[in-house]
Amino acid sequence: FFFTPKTAYEISACLVGSEMCIRDRSKYIWFNGKFVPWDNAKTHVLSHGLHYGSGIFEGIRAYSDKDKNAYIFRLHDHYKRFFDSAKVSLIKVPYSKKQLEKATIDLIKKNKLKDCYIRPLAFIGDGSIGINPGKNRINIIIAAFEWGTYLGKNGISKGIRAKISSFSRMGVNSFMTKSKISGNYINSVFAKREAIDLGYDEALMLDNDGYISEGTGENIYIVRNGTIKTTPITTVLEGITRDCVLSIASDNGIKVKEQRFTRDELYIADEVFLSGTAAEITPVREVDNRKIGDGKPGKITKLIQNEYSNLVKASNKKYYKWLTKV
Ligand code: PMP
Numbered sequence: 659f660f661f662t663p664k665t666a667y668e669i670s671a672c673l674v675g676s677e678m679c680i681r682d683r684s685k686y687i688w689f690n691g692k693f694v695p696w697d698n699a700k701t702h703v704l705s706h707g708l709h710y711g712s713g714i715f716e717g718i719r720a721y722s723d724k725d726k727n728a729y730i731f732r733l734h735d736h737y738k739r740f741f742d743s744a745k746v747s748l749i750k751v752p753y754s755k756k757q758l759e760k761a762t763i764d765l766i767k768k769n770k771l772k773d774c775y776i777r778p779l780a781f782i783g784d785g786s787i788g789i790n791p792g793k794n795r796i797n798i799i800i801a802a803f804e805w806g807t808y809l810g811k812n813g814i815s816k817g818i819r820a821k822i823s824s825f826s827r828m829g830v831n832s833f834m835t836k837s838k839i840s841g842n843y844i845n846s847v848f849a850k851r852e853a854i855d856l857g858y859d860e861a862l863m864l865d866n867d868g869y870i871s872e873g874t875g876e877n878i879y880i881v882r883n884g885t886i887k888t889t890p891i892t893t894v895l896e897g898i899t900r901d902c903v904l905s906i907a908s909d910n911g912i913k914v915k916e917q918r919f920t921r922d923e924l925y926i927a928d929e930v931f932l933s934g935t936a937a938e939i940t941p942v943r944e945v946d947n948r949k950i951g952d953g954k955p956g957k958i959t960k961l962i963q964n965e966y967s968n969l970v971k972a973s974n975k976k977y978y979k980w981l982t983k984v
Contacts, residue, residue, distance in 0.1 A: 684769040688761045688800040691753075693768055699799060706791045707781030711841020714743035717875075717935045718776040720766060720802075720984065723972040728772040729981035731935075731970050733759055735898050740778055743837035751780050752796055759982075765802050766984045775805035775936065781840065808875075808936035809859055814963075817943030817955050818859035818932075820873070822921055823849035827863040827871035830893055838895065846874035860932070862924075862945065865893045869918040876932035876940070879903065880924055881958045886914045887923075899933040899966070902980075906965045909976075912958060929956030931963075938970075939963040 687699035707713040716739060720730045737755045744751045753761075762776055778800045785794035807814050828835070828845045835842075845863075853861035853874075862878060865871040871889055872878050877897040879888045886907055888900065907914045924930060928951045930942035939962055941955035955963070969977040 682803045682805055684771060684774075684801075684803045686765065686768050688765045688798075690797055690799075691761075693765070699801075701781075701797060702784040704784040704787055705781060705797070706783065706786070706794050707797075707840060709787070710782075710789065711839065711844065712747070712749070712791060713779055713781030713840035714740065714747050714749055715777060715779040715838050715840060716740045716743075717838075718762070718778070719935050719970070720772070720774050720776065721970045721972075722772040726772060727972070728766060728774075728984040729970075729972055730762065730766070730776070730984060732898050732902075732980045733762065733982040735901075735980075736935075737778075739838065739896070739898070740780075743839060744780060746834045746837040747839055749780055749782065749796055751798065753798060758798070758800070762800055762802070763982070763984055765800055769802055771802055771804065772984075773804065774802050776800065776802045779840070805936070807938070808934070809932075809940045813859060813940050814938065815955075817941035817950075817953075819857075819944040820860045820862050820930075820942050820946075821853045821856060821858040822946055823852060823861040823863045825849045825852065825861070825863060827865050827893060829866045835893055836891075836896060850874040860940075860942075864921065865918075867918075869920060870924055873932050873934070873937070876934035876937045877903075879931050879933070880919060880927035881929035881931075881956060882923075882927050884912070884958070886912060886958065887917055887919050888914065889918060890916045897933060899935055899938070902966055902969070903933050903939070903962055905977075906962050906969075910961060910965070912961075925950075927951070929959045931955075931959040933966075939966050 683696050686693040689699050716736045718736045720728050722728050780798045782791045783795040783797045786792040825848045833842045849861035863871050872894040877900040879886050925948045930950045932940045941959045943953050968974050
Protein backbone atom coordinates (compact mmCIF):
# COMPACT_ATOMS: atom_id res chain seq x y z
CA PHE A 659 0.00 0.00 0.00
CA PHE A 660 2.87 2.33 0.79
CA PHE A 661 4.83 1.25 -2.27
CA THR A 662 6.40 4.17 -4.13
CA PRO A 663 7.46 3.34 -7.69
CA LYS A 664 10.97 4.54 -8.54
CA THR A 665 11.95 3.35 -11.99
CA ALA A 666 10.03 3.96 -15.23
CA TYR A 667 9.34 0.23 -15.35
CA GLU A 668 7.89 0.27 -11.86
CA ILE A 669 5.74 3.30 -12.68
CA SER A 670 4.38 1.80 -15.90
CA ALA A 671 3.73 -1.50 -14.13
CA CYS A 672 1.68 0.40 -11.57
CA LEU A 673 -0.51 2.12 -14.13
CA VAL A 674 -2.56 -0.92 -14.89
CA GLY A 675 -5.35 -0.25 -12.43
CA SER A 676 -6.68 -3.30 -10.64
CA GLU A 677 -4.37 -5.63 -12.57
CA MET A 678 -1.24 -7.00 -10.94
CA CYS A 679 0.99 -4.19 -9.82
CA ILE A 680 4.72 -4.56 -9.39
CA ARG A 681 4.35 -4.17 -5.64
CA ASP A 682 2.74 -7.62 -5.65
CA ARG A 683 5.87 -9.27 -6.97
CA SER A 684 7.43 -12.09 -5.02
CA LYS A 685 11.06 -13.10 -4.64
CA TYR A 686 11.44 -16.06 -6.99
CA ILE A 687 10.05 -17.43 -10.23
CA TRP A 688 10.56 -21.08 -11.12
CA PHE A 689 12.15 -21.03 -14.57
CA ASN A 690 13.15 -24.23 -16.40
CA GLY A 691 13.78 -26.12 -13.17
CA LYS A 692 15.49 -23.37 -11.16
CA PHE A 693 14.32 -20.74 -8.70
CA VAL A 694 15.37 -17.47 -10.31
CA PRO A 695 15.08 -14.01 -8.67
CA TRP A 696 11.99 -12.19 -10.04
CA ASP A 697 14.01 -9.60 -12.00
CA ASN A 698 16.22 -12.25 -13.64
CA ALA A 699 13.40 -14.33 -15.09
CA LYS A 700 14.02 -13.15 -18.65
CA THR A 701 13.70 -14.74 -22.07
CA HIS A 702 14.96 -14.14 -25.62
CA VAL A 703 13.09 -11.52 -27.68
CA LEU A 704 12.91 -13.96 -30.59
CA SER A 705 10.96 -16.52 -28.59
CA HIS A 706 8.36 -18.15 -30.84
CA GLY A 707 5.74 -17.79 -28.10
CA LEU A 708 6.27 -14.03 -27.94
CA HIS A 709 5.73 -13.62 -31.70
CA TYR A 710 2.97 -16.13 -32.37
CA GLY A 711 1.30 -16.78 -29.02
CA SER A 712 2.53 -20.38 -28.99
CA GLY A 713 2.27 -20.98 -25.28
CA ILE A 714 -0.14 -22.50 -22.84
CA PHE A 715 -0.84 -21.44 -19.28
CA GLU A 716 -2.90 -21.90 -16.16
CA GLY A 717 -4.25 -19.66 -13.43
CA ILE A 718 -4.43 -21.23 -9.98
CA ARG A 719 -5.08 -19.78 -6.53
CA ALA A 720 -3.97 -20.78 -3.07
CA TYR A 721 -5.90 -19.76 0.04
CA SER A 722 -5.19 -19.93 3.74
CA ASP A 723 -7.51 -21.40 6.35
CA LYS A 724 -8.28 -19.89 9.76
CA ASP A 725 -5.05 -21.39 11.19
CA LYS A 726 -3.00 -19.73 8.42
CA ASN A 727 -2.21 -22.99 6.61
CA ALA A 728 -2.01 -22.46 2.84
CA TYR A 729 -3.84 -24.78 0.43
CA ILE A 730 -3.59 -24.80 -3.34
CA PHE A 731 -7.06 -25.08 -4.80
CA ARG A 732 -7.59 -27.89 -7.33
CA LEU A 733 -3.90 -28.17 -8.13
CA HIS A 734 -4.24 -31.55 -9.88
CA ASP A 735 -7.16 -30.37 -12.02
CA HIS A 736 -5.28 -27.25 -13.11
CA TYR A 737 -2.21 -29.26 -14.14
CA LYS A 738 -4.45 -31.81 -15.85
CA ARG A 739 -5.83 -28.94 -17.96
CA PHE A 740 -2.30 -27.58 -18.46
CA PHE A 741 -1.21 -30.89 -20.00
CA ASP A 742 -4.43 -31.10 -22.02
CA SER A 743 -3.73 -27.61 -23.40
CA ALA A 744 -0.18 -28.76 -24.22
CA LYS A 745 -1.51 -31.83 -26.05
CA VAL A 746 -3.91 -29.75 -28.14
CA SER A 747 -1.08 -27.32 -28.96
CA LEU A 748 1.54 -30.01 -29.74
CA ILE A 749 3.75 -28.56 -27.01
CA LYS A 750 5.87 -31.23 -25.34
CA VAL A 751 6.27 -30.17 -21.71
CA PRO A 752 9.71 -31.39 -20.59
CA TYR A 753 8.51 -32.09 -17.01
CA SER A 754 5.94 -34.43 -15.56
CA LYS A 755 2.71 -33.29 -13.94
CA LYS A 756 4.09 -34.47 -10.60
CA GLN A 757 7.29 -32.45 -11.03
CA LEU A 758 5.37 -29.27 -11.84
CA GLU A 759 3.00 -29.77 -8.93
CA LYS A 760 5.96 -30.19 -6.58
CA ALA A 761 7.71 -27.15 -8.08
CA THR A 762 4.53 -25.13 -7.43
CA ILE A 763 4.39 -26.16 -3.77
CA ASP A 764 8.14 -25.47 -3.34
CA LEU A 765 7.79 -22.06 -4.99
CA ILE A 766 5.02 -20.98 -2.62
CA LYS A 767 7.13 -22.11 0.33
CA LYS A 768 10.25 -20.38 -0.97
CA ASN A 769 8.35 -17.14 -1.53
CA LYS A 770 6.71 -17.48 1.90
CA LEU A 771 3.30 -16.97 0.34
CA LYS A 772 -0.10 -18.03 1.64
CA ASP A 773 -3.01 -16.49 -0.29
CA CYS A 774 -1.68 -16.11 -3.80
CA TYR A 775 -2.21 -16.49 -7.52
CA ILE A 776 -0.10 -19.02 -9.42
CA ARG A 777 0.71 -18.72 -13.12
CA PRO A 778 2.37 -21.69 -14.84
CA LEU A 779 3.28 -21.05 -18.49
CA ALA A 780 4.94 -23.22 -21.14
CA PHE A 781 6.05 -21.40 -24.27
CA ILE A 782 8.04 -22.18 -27.38
CA GLY A 783 11.43 -20.52 -27.15
CA ASP A 784 13.83 -19.06 -29.70
CA GLY A 785 15.58 -20.87 -32.56
CA SER A 786 13.45 -20.99 -35.67
CA ILE A 787 11.54 -17.73 -36.20
CA GLY A 788 9.31 -19.21 -38.91
CA ILE A 789 5.75 -20.24 -38.15
CA ASN A 790 6.89 -23.84 -37.79
CA PRO A 791 8.75 -23.88 -34.48
CA GLY A 792 10.82 -26.91 -35.45
CA LYS A 793 12.89 -28.02 -32.51
CA ASN A 794 12.80 -24.77 -30.53
CA ARG A 795 13.16 -25.30 -26.82
CA ILE A 796 10.03 -25.39 -24.67
CA ASN A 797 10.42 -23.07 -21.69
CA ILE A 798 8.43 -23.42 -18.51
CA ILE A 799 7.89 -20.84 -15.83
CA ILE A 800 5.81 -20.85 -12.69
CA ALA A 801 5.19 -17.53 -10.97
CA ALA A 802 3.32 -17.06 -7.69
CA PHE A 803 2.41 -13.71 -6.18
CA GLU A 804 -0.20 -12.02 -4.05
CA TRP A 805 -3.14 -10.86 -6.12
CA GLY A 806 -6.33 -9.47 -4.62
CA THR A 807 -9.79 -9.59 -6.13
CA TYR A 808 -9.58 -9.56 -9.92
CA LEU A 809 -12.67 -7.46 -10.57
CA GLY A 810 -12.29 -5.30 -7.48
CA LYS A 811 -13.54 -5.61 -3.90
CA ASN A 812 -16.67 -3.63 -4.80
CA GLY A 813 -17.20 -5.99 -7.73
CA ILE A 814 -17.28 -8.99 -5.41
CA SER A 815 -19.59 -7.35 -2.87
CA LYS A 816 -21.84 -5.17 -5.02
CA GLY A 817 -21.49 -6.65 -8.51
CA ILE A 818 -19.91 -5.39 -11.71
CA ARG A 819 -21.15 -3.57 -14.80
CA ALA A 820 -20.67 -5.59 -17.97
CA LYS A 821 -21.03 -4.92 -21.67
CA ILE A 822 -21.72 -7.26 -24.55
CA SER A 823 -18.58 -7.02 -26.61
CA SER A 824 -18.44 -6.05 -30.25
CA PHE A 825 -15.88 -8.87 -30.51
CA SER A 826 -17.33 -12.38 -30.85
CA ARG A 827 -15.81 -15.30 -28.98
CA MET A 828 -13.37 -17.06 -31.25
CA GLY A 829 -14.84 -19.92 -33.28
CA VAL A 830 -14.22 -23.52 -32.25
CA ASN A 831 -12.61 -24.51 -35.52
CA SER A 832 -10.20 -21.58 -35.55
CA PHE A 833 -9.08 -21.53 -31.93
CA MET A 834 -9.21 -24.39 -29.50
CA THR A 835 -11.57 -23.23 -26.78
CA LYS A 836 -10.77 -26.12 -24.40
CA SER A 837 -7.19 -24.95 -24.07
CA LYS A 838 -5.62 -22.01 -22.35
CA ILE A 839 -3.43 -21.13 -25.32
CA SER A 840 -1.66 -17.77 -24.95
CA GLY A 841 -2.54 -16.67 -28.49
CA ASN A 842 -6.25 -17.30 -27.87
CA TYR A 843 -6.26 -14.53 -25.32
CA ILE A 844 -5.87 -11.69 -27.78
CA ASN A 845 -9.61 -12.19 -28.34
CA SER A 846 -10.18 -11.55 -24.62
CA VAL A 847 -7.68 -8.66 -24.56
CA PHE A 848 -9.58 -6.83 -27.36
CA ALA A 849 -12.93 -7.36 -25.66
CA LYS A 850 -11.67 -6.40 -22.21
CA ARG A 851 -9.97 -3.21 -23.39
CA GLU A 852 -13.04 -2.13 -25.33
CA ALA A 853 -15.24 -2.64 -22.24
CA ILE A 854 -12.83 -0.77 -19.96
CA ASP A 855 -12.45 2.09 -22.46
CA LEU A 856 -16.23 2.44 -22.51
CA GLY A 857 -16.39 2.60 -18.72
CA TYR A 858 -17.50 -0.96 -17.93
CA ASP A 859 -15.78 -3.53 -15.71
CA GLU A 860 -15.96 -6.60 -17.95
CA ALA A 861 -16.91 -7.74 -21.45
CA LEU A 862 -19.26 -10.60 -22.24
CA MET A 863 -18.77 -12.23 -25.59
CA LEU A 864 -21.30 -13.80 -27.94
CA ASP A 865 -20.48 -16.99 -29.82
CA ASN A 866 -20.55 -17.11 -33.61
CA ASP A 867 -24.29 -17.92 -33.55
CA GLY A 868 -25.06 -14.87 -31.42
CA TYR A 869 -25.61 -16.69 -28.11
CA ILE A 870 -23.85 -15.66 -24.91
CA SER A 871 -20.58 -17.55 -24.50
CA GLU A 872 -18.44 -16.26 -21.63
CA GLY A 873 -16.51 -13.36 -20.15
CA THR A 874 -12.92 -12.58 -21.08
CA GLY A 875 -11.68 -14.89 -18.33
CA GLU A 876 -14.85 -16.18 -16.69
CA ASN A 877 -17.74 -18.53 -17.29
CA ILE A 878 -21.21 -17.02 -17.05
CA TYR A 879 -24.51 -17.92 -15.35
CA ILE A 880 -28.00 -16.49 -15.30
CA VAL A 881 -30.65 -17.25 -12.70
CA ARG A 882 -34.35 -17.17 -13.58
CA ASN A 883 -37.13 -18.39 -11.30
CA GLY A 884 -34.63 -20.17 -9.07
CA THR A 885 -32.92 -22.12 -11.88
CA ILE A 886 -29.35 -21.49 -13.00
CA LYS A 887 -28.51 -21.56 -16.69
CA THR A 888 -24.94 -21.67 -17.93
CA THR A 889 -23.40 -22.02 -21.36
CA PRO A 890 -22.64 -25.65 -22.35
CA ILE A 891 -18.92 -26.30 -22.51
CA THR A 892 -18.92 -26.77 -26.29
CA THR A 893 -17.69 -23.29 -27.14
CA VAL A 894 -16.15 -22.15 -23.86
CA LEU A 895 -13.31 -23.04 -21.53
CA GLU A 896 -14.12 -25.91 -19.16
CA GLY A 897 -13.80 -23.73 -16.10
CA ILE A 898 -12.64 -25.43 -12.93
CA THR A 899 -14.61 -22.89 -10.90
CA ARG A 900 -17.59 -23.72 -13.12
CA ASP A 901 -17.29 -27.32 -12.00
CA CYS A 902 -17.33 -26.09 -8.35
CA VAL A 903 -20.44 -23.99 -9.05
CA LEU A 904 -22.25 -27.04 -10.44
CA SER A 905 -21.31 -29.08 -7.32
CA ILE A 906 -22.40 -26.32 -4.93
CA ALA A 907 -25.69 -25.91 -6.80
CA SER A 908 -26.33 -29.65 -6.65
CA ASP A 909 -25.48 -29.80 -2.91
CA ASN A 910 -28.02 -27.04 -2.30
CA GLY A 911 -30.79 -28.49 -4.46
CA ILE A 912 -30.52 -25.72 -7.07
CA LYS A 913 -31.38 -26.84 -10.60
CA VAL A 914 -28.79 -26.09 -13.30
CA LYS A 915 -29.40 -26.20 -17.04
CA GLU A 916 -26.37 -26.27 -19.32
CA GLN A 917 -28.07 -24.56 -22.21
CA ARG A 918 -27.34 -21.69 -24.57
CA PHE A 919 -29.12 -18.43 -23.84
CA THR A 920 -29.55 -15.18 -25.68
CA ARG A 921 -28.57 -11.63 -24.94
CA ASP A 922 -32.12 -10.60 -24.06
CA GLU A 923 -32.52 -13.57 -21.73
CA LEU A 924 -29.48 -12.19 -19.92
CA TYR A 925 -31.05 -8.71 -19.70
CA ILE A 926 -34.23 -10.05 -18.07
CA ALA A 927 -32.52 -12.54 -15.72
CA ASP A 928 -33.18 -12.24 -11.98
CA GLU A 929 -29.45 -12.68 -11.29
CA VAL A 930 -26.24 -12.92 -13.32
CA PHE A 931 -22.84 -13.96 -12.07
CA LEU A 932 -19.41 -14.96 -13.37
CA SER A 933 -16.94 -17.58 -12.17
CA GLY A 934 -13.21 -18.00 -12.62
CA THR A 935 -10.08 -18.70 -10.63
CA ALA A 936 -9.07 -15.03 -10.76
CA ALA A 937 -12.59 -13.54 -10.61
CA GLU A 938 -13.89 -16.16 -8.11
CA ILE A 939 -17.68 -15.66 -7.93
CA THR A 940 -18.49 -12.15 -9.12
CA PRO A 941 -22.07 -10.86 -9.33
CA VAL A 942 -23.07 -8.81 -12.39
CA ARG A 943 -25.38 -5.94 -11.47
CA GLU A 944 -25.81 -4.35 -14.86
CA VAL A 945 -25.45 -5.42 -18.52
CA ASP A 946 -25.49 -2.85 -21.33
CA ASN A 947 -26.99 -0.26 -18.94
CA ARG A 948 -29.86 -2.58 -17.98
CA LYS A 949 -30.11 -3.27 -14.28
CA ILE A 950 -30.10 -7.01 -13.49
CA GLY A 951 -32.92 -7.83 -11.04
CA ASP A 952 -32.90 -5.08 -8.43
CA GLY A 953 -29.28 -4.20 -9.25
CA LYS A 954 -27.88 -6.02 -6.24
CA PRO A 955 -26.28 -9.48 -5.94
CA GLY A 956 -29.13 -12.01 -5.78
CA LYS A 957 -29.90 -14.74 -3.24
CA ILE A 958 -28.53 -17.64 -5.29
CA THR A 959 -25.43 -15.70 -6.34
CA LYS A 960 -24.68 -14.90 -2.71
CA LEU A 961 -25.23 -18.50 -1.64
CA ILE A 962 -22.82 -19.81 -4.33
CA GLN A 963 -20.31 -17.07 -3.50
CA ASN A 964 -20.44 -17.87 0.19
CA GLU A 965 -20.12 -21.64 -0.27
CA TYR A 966 -17.24 -21.18 -2.72
CA SER A 967 -15.39 -18.87 -0.38
CA ASN A 968 -15.82 -21.42 2.45
CA LEU A 969 -14.64 -24.40 0.50
CA VAL A 970 -11.48 -22.78 -0.92
CA LYS A 971 -10.53 -21.83 2.64
CA ALA A 972 -10.89 -25.41 3.87
CA SER A 973 -14.15 -24.90 5.78
CA ASN A 974 -16.09 -27.63 4.01
CA LYS A 975 -14.93 -31.20 4.71
CA LYS A 976 -16.69 -32.57 1.65
CA TYR A 977 -14.27 -30.66 -0.55
CA TYR A 978 -10.97 -31.29 1.21
CA LYS A 979 -10.22 -33.52 -1.79
CA TRP A 980 -9.77 -30.34 -3.85
CA LEU A 981 -7.12 -28.88 -1.55
CA THR A 982 -3.37 -29.51 -1.57
CA LYS A 983 -1.62 -28.41 1.59
CA VAL A 984 1.53 -26.36 0.97
N1 PMP B 1 -13.20 -18.78 -19.51
C1 PMP B 1 -12.03 -18.23 -19.87
C2 PMP B 1 -11.86 -17.72 -21.24
C3 PMP B 1 -10.97 -18.16 -18.94
O1 PMP B 1 -9.80 -17.62 -19.29
C4 PMP B 1 -11.18 -18.64 -17.64
C5 PMP B 1 -10.06 -18.52 -16.62
N2 PMP B 1 -9.22 -19.62 -16.63
C6 PMP B 1 -12.42 -19.20 -17.31
C7 PMP B 1 -13.42 -19.25 -18.28
C8 PMP B 1 -12.68 -19.77 -15.95
O2 PMP B 1 -11.89 -20.92 -15.76
P1 PMP B 1 -11.40 -21.37 -14.32
O3 PMP B 1 -12.61 -21.40 -13.47
O4 PMP B 1 -10.82 -22.71 -14.54
O5 PMP B 1 -10.42 -20.37 -13.86
